[in-house]
Amino acid sequence: MRSVVLTKGVPDFSEGAVSFNEEGHLERGKTPTVMNPNDRFALEAALQTRVRHGGHVSAMSMGPPGYASVLEEAMADIYADDLYLLSDRELAASDTWATAITLCSAIEKYEREVAPVDLVFAGFKTADGETGQTGPQTCWGLEWPIVTHVLALDIDPDEGRLRAKRLVEGDVDEIETVEAPLPCVVVADPEFAPTYRKASHRLEHKRLRAETEARGEEYEDHLTTWDHVDLNLDSEYIGLDGSPTIVSSVDPIPKAPAEREATMVDPDDGEAMESVFEELTAFAGGD
Amino acid sequence: MAMRRTDGGAEEGYEHYEAIVVGCGPGGAAAASRLADHGVETLVLERGVEAGSKNVSGGLIYAEESAPYTIDDLFPGMREAVGERPITDYYIHNIAGKKVKTYDLTRLHEHDTDWCDAVLRRRMDAWLEARVHEKTSETGGGVLTGVRVNGLLRENGEIVGVTCDELDPITADLIVAADGVNSELARDAGLMDWEEPDEWFQGVKAVVEMDGERIEDRFAIGADEGVAHLFSGDLFEGVRGGGFLYTNADTLSIGTVFHLDSLVEERAEPHELLDALLTHPLLAQWLGEEYRELEYSAKLVPDSKKVAHREPYRDRLVLVGDAAGQMQAQGPIIKGMNHAVTAGALAADAFARTRRDADTESAGRAYTSMLEESGTMGKLRPRRYEYTSVVSERPLVTRVVEGVLNSPVGGVAVGNPLAKRLLGRAYNSPLLVGMLPDTETGYVTLPSVIGEKLGRTVHWENEVEPPALVDRIGELTYDTDVGNPHIRLRDESYAASGAAVTACPVSAEDFGGGCYRAETVKTNGTEETLVSLDTQPCVECGTCAIVADTEWEHPRGGKGVEFRQG
Ligand SMILES: Cc1cc2nc3c(=O)[nH]c(=O)nc-3n(C[C@H](O)[C@H](O)[C@H](O)COP(=O)(O)OP(=O)(O)OC[C@H]3O[C@@H](n4cnc5c(N)ncnc54)[C@H](O)[C@@H]3O)c2cc1C
Ligand code: SF4
Numbered sequence: 001m002r003s004v005v006l007t008k009g010v011p012d013f014s015e016g017a018v019s020f021n022e023e024g025h026l027e028r029g030k031t032p033t034v035m036n037p038n039d040r041f042a043l044e045a046a047l048q049t050r051v052r053h054g055g056h057v058s059a060m061s062m063g064p065p066g067y068a069s070v071l072e073e074a075m076a077d078i079y080a081d082d083l084y085l086l087s088d089r090e091l092a093a094s095d096t097w098a099t100a101i102t103l104c105s106a107i108e109k110y111e112r113e114v115a116p117v118d119l120v121f122a123g124f125k126t127a128d129g130e131t132g133q134t135g136p137q138t139c140w141g142l143e144w145p146i147v148t149h150v151l152a153l154d155i156d157p158d159e160g161r162l163r164a165k166r167l168v169e170g171d172v173d174e175i176e177t178v179e180a181p182l183p184c185v186v187v188a189d190p191e192f193a194p195t196y197r198k199a200s201h202r203l204e205h206k207r208l209r210a211e212t213e214a215r216g217e218e219y220e221d222h223l224t225t226w227d228h229v230d231l232n233l234d235s236e237y238i239g240l241d242g243s244p245t246i247v248s249s250v251d252p253i254p255k256a257p258a259e260r261e262a263t264m265v266d267p268d269d270g271e272a273m274e275s276v277f278e279e280l281t282a283f284a285g286g287d
Numbered sequence: 288m289a290m291r292r293t294d295g296g297a298e299e300g301y302e303h304y305e306a307i308v309v310g311c312g313p314g315g316a317a318a319a320s321r322l323a324d325h326g327v328e329t330l331v332l333e334r335g336v337e338a339g340s341k342n343v344s345g346g347l348i349y350a351e352e353s354a355p356y357t358i359d360d361l362f363p364g365m366r367e368a369v370g371e372r373p374i375t376d377y378y379i380h381n382i383a384g385k386k387v388k389t390y391d392l393t394r395l396h397e398h399d400t401d402w403c404d405a406v407l408r409r410r411m412d413a414w415l416e417a418r419v420h421e422k423t424s425e426t427g428g429g430v431l432t433g434v435r436v437n438g439l440l441r442e443n444g445e446i447v448g449v450t451c452d453e454l455d456p457i458t459a460d461l462i463v464a465a466d467g468v469n470s471e472l473a474r475d476a477g478l479m480d481w482e483e484p485d486e487w488f489q490g491v492k493a494v495v496e497m498d499g500e501r502i503e504d505r506f507a508i509g510a511d512e513g514v515a516h517l518f519s520g521d522l523f524e525g526v527r528g529g530g531f532l533y534t535n536a537d538t539l540s541i542g543t544v545f546h547l548d549s550l551v552e553e554r555a556e557p558h559e560l561l562d563a564l565l566t567h568p569l570l571a572q573w574l575g576e577e578y579r580e581l582e583y584s585a586k587l588v589p590d591s592k593k594v595a596h597r598e599p600y601r602d603r604l605v606l607v608g609d610a611a612g613q614m615q616a617q618g619p620i621i622k623g624m625n626h627a628v629t630a631g632a633l634a635a636d637a638f639a640r641t642r643r644d645a646d647t648e649s650a651g652r653a654y655t656s657m658l659e660e661s662g663t664m665g666k667l668r669p670r671r672y673e674y675t676s677v678v679s680e681r682p683l684v685t686r687v688v689e690g691v692l693n694s695p696v697g698g699v700a701v702g703n704p705l706a707k708r709l710l711g712r713a714y715n716s717p718l719l720v721g722m723l724p725d726t727e728t729g730y731v732t733l734p735s736v737i738g739e740k741l742g743r744t745v746h747w748e749n750e751v752e753p754p755a756l757v758d759r760i761g762e763l764t765y766d767t768d769v770g771n772p773h774i775r776l777r778d779e780s781y782a783a784s785g786a787a788v789t790a791c792p793v794s795a796e797d798f799g800g801g802c803y804r805a806e807t808v809k810t811n812g813t814e815e816t817l818v819s820l821d822t823q824p825c826v827e828c829g830t831c832a833i834v835a836d837t838e839w840e841h842p843r844g845g846k847g848v849e850f851r852q853g
Binding site: 197198199200202203206207 | 302304330332420424428429431434453454455457
């Protein structure tokens with residue numbers, strides 16, 4: 001099994017790390033970048049596949065050079081074998097559409113030059129953009145099937161198929177089991193939980209961890225950077241120029257009005273309590 | 288005849304290993320290492336987050352000259368890597384009040400001893416785990432931590448593997464139960480029970496911080512030397528047992544080991560007995576005022592004289608170490624780790640020798656005879672003890688001997704010049720020490736008479752203030768399995784389970800923060816004392832499995848207390 005995991009950096013929204021300016025806008029420059037929290041589930045799904053079926057995992061990210069640290073995290077967390085960063089000025093300010101085009105080109109290049117890919121794993125929405133579109137748009141570009149909201153994953157390498165349990169949200173949440181041929185794009189749900197119930201899986205997990213630790217600090221030796229020229233992308237289709245989406249304005253969510261009317265009632269004051277009950281009957285719908 | 292299946296039940300889809308070793312203490316580590324030497328595909332399952340995180344010992348590991356295997360045979364470099372200090376001096380102190388008579392027991396200590404090191408279990412076992420993982424990985428296996436084995440997997444009544452919460456059932460051609468004193472596997476197989484308090488000791492221990500140079504200074508030892516001090520006599524409220532103090536590199540291990548039945552009978556509080564030792568004037572010379580306790584811990588210890596199983600196997604399951612009751616109390620000297628190592632290695636050799644046999648029990652049988660032929664069983668269950676104990680443990684005999692010792696005549700006998708010389712020698716005789724009856728006579732009366740008649744009064748002021756139980760518990764690290772207590776009270780009446788209120792090392796009468804509490808409840812005008820249990824502060828010693836009516840199992844993998852010293 002060869003998997004590519006897509007991951008991106010987001011501002012670290014955790015307390016103490018995040019920095020806002022006086023108007024309440026995020027100060028990206030002052031806020032450290034961390035891996036998109038929802039990507040962890042994609043990473044876990046890729047690791048589970050690797051542990052159970054062997055093979056190779058590459059982590060791929062598109063973003064400024066600083067995102068290399070996000071890829072480093074991916075390597076440490078799920079023992080990615082190698083890392084690909086899609087980065088140059090021309091790629092900056094891409095919306096999900098331009099991002100998907102860039103990712104598609106990168107996966108195609110990967111397939112041409114590195115090895116054919118069985119699975120692409122993508123996270124569920126990013127913490128900053130929250131669109132949830134990059135995964136689907138990428139699969140559309142690749143013309144591969146996609147399975148989203150994946151809770152559990154089983155792969156039959158011999159048959160070249162996967163079987164997934166996915167969450168279907170509705171009035172009543174349902175879990176549906178679907179099958180798809182490989183290659184395929186898999187979007188892991190935040191409730192995705194890897195399972196390792198075989199001793200051999202746990203031993204393999206442990207082996208990979210030791211191997212990754214041994215690689216230690218030299219993640220940069222395993223990092224390949226591709227710019228738009230490497231990806232053979234015309235700058236018209238990428239970056240800000242290639243992004244049809246325009247964020248026209250960002251409205252702060254109005255806060256609940258702070259002043260409410262409150263009357264203090266002494267519970268021992270029978271008359272006052274009676275009036276409270278009278279007022280409440282209106283809401284209770286009785287008389 | 289049962290055939291050994293080499294596919295290991297693959298038709299049922301079970302995962303199969305040639306050997307499974309449960310527990311990565313000294314017994315499990317030795318077994319796994321030896322199995323790997325024989326090229327056996329070996330999986331080791333350990334419930335702690337790391338080997339050693341669940342384990343406690345006083346801390347002296349012996350390499351006996353007569354033993355077929357010692358720990359440094361199996362793990363070269365072990366002493367350099369994790370030995371705290373080699374023990375070069377050995378003393379016993381007989382205490383009567385403030386009077387103390389000290390004997391040099393170095394000769395007894397050196398009898399059949401190639402070397403002996405003080406160790407701390409977290410450090411030692413974690414180191415062993417890494418070596419074992421390296422070796423077993425080469426055979427296609429390895430060590431998994433955080434996995435607690437629940438019990439045995441059976442097919443048509445025959446043991447074929449193990450079950451766990453964390454993993455699907457696994458089958459194996461050999462299962463080594465090296466899961467320690469509260470072995471769930473030994474019990475599941477019906478080989479050991481948890482019924483009789485007089486078959487067990489309870490050990491309690493404090494690890495105390497002290498700078499290495501200060502240790503050398505206060506104990507008058509060199510940088511590569513260590514000392515063991517033992518304590519017996521009347522400082523423990525008549526409870527049968529004694530205390531120990533061993534020097535580590537930059538800590539001290541100070542603890543007590545008591546017969547569980549005696550603890551229960553005297554309704555003694557284990558932590559108070561430890562405090563009685565810590566605050567005795569004799570210890571003032573070593574401890575000083577800046578007493579800092581790093582860890583409080585406890586664990587049961589089996590008494591091999593009574594429980595070492597003579598045929599520790601069933602089907603393809605073999606028991607090694609504490610799980611088989613192979614813990615020898617040779618008078619004051621406690622030898623469990625070394626025998627666990629020997630037994631583990633022998634079990635592995637037995638399997639290698641009989642690997643091609645179709646009979647699933649042949650490894651167990653070979654192991655049993657190797658225990659016998661190597662002299663190991665003879666040490667664990669000495670014949671002479673069996674002769675002498677018949678007479679010496681009878682209450683009447685005890686009463687008579689006690690009476691004589693306590694009478695002016697007995698006191699004079701102990702106090703006369705000839706006895707003075709002989710007693711020191713007697714203590715150093717492995718034969719006589721092995722014959723000492725397990726009664727108050729050996730543990731309390733004789734030492735206190737010696738202390739009284741021959742001792743010198745110590746006048747040192749001991750300023751140690753041991754931490755209260757609540758602080759001791761507070762210092763421990765727990766990962767509580769919320770909503771899933773590992774011990775359940777089957778009978779909450781005081782008669783059935785009340786003994787645990789005092790005997791549990793983290794509970795006490797009138798202490799609300801421990802595991803066991805006694806509460807008086809009024810129902811329909813009658814008063815009744817009931818026992819309640821909160822497993823959160825539990826140190827997993829096993830005491831209440833025996834002295835109370837409980838359903839007892841270890842916490843799930845990685846859960847519960849985590850010892851940092853051990
Ligand atoms: C206070 C005290 C002082 C002692 N002093 C000495 C001394 O000075 N010298 C000496 O030689 N001996 C001493 N002993 C005895 C010694 O500690 C034991 O005899 C020795 O540890 C036995 O080794 P073992 O490998 O059989 O078991 P253990 O060391 O107890 O190892 C058992 C292992 O199995 C694991 N385990 C248990 N159940 C499960 C399960 N269900 N699934 C997975 N894993 C499991 C445990 O976590 C543990 O790692 C002392 C004991 C105590 C309590
Ligand atoms: S609750 Fe039981 S096992 Fe736990 S520390 Fe107390 S006596 Fe030991």
